[in-house]
Amino acid sequence: MTEQPQHIQGRPLTPTQASRLDFARRDLDSARAEDLSQLAPAGLILVIERLRGRLDDMVHLVDEVTQASPNHRE
Numbered sequence: 318m319t320e321q322p323q324h325i326q327g328r329p330l331t332p333t334q335a336s337r338l339d340f341a342r343r344d345l346d347s348a349r350a351e352d353l354s355q356l357a358p359a360g361l362i363l364v365i366e367r368l369r370g371r372l373d374d375m376v377h378l379v380d381e382v383t384q385a386s387p388n389h390r391e
Contacts, residue, residue, distance in 0.1 A: 330382070337378055341371040 330338065348364050356364070 328382075334378055334381065337374055341375050344368060344371045 344367055348368055351364060353361065353364070
């Protein structure tokens with residue numbers, strides 16, 4: 318298991334944001350559990366595309382949370 322970063326105190330995530338984060342964690346756990354050496358090229362592409370989509374969503378989530386927080390504005 319990877320070391321979890323320290324949590325910065327801030328406002329709690331909305332239920333939708335928390336759900337998005339949970340889906341991303343599950344996809345990452347699933348990808349880590351896959352034996353990538355046994356996957357066909359098409360399977361590898363699907364794993365990569367799923368993770369790319371989740372990464373994009375997490376970047377948007379971070380933007381949502383930091384832009385909405387007055388403590389993180391410039």
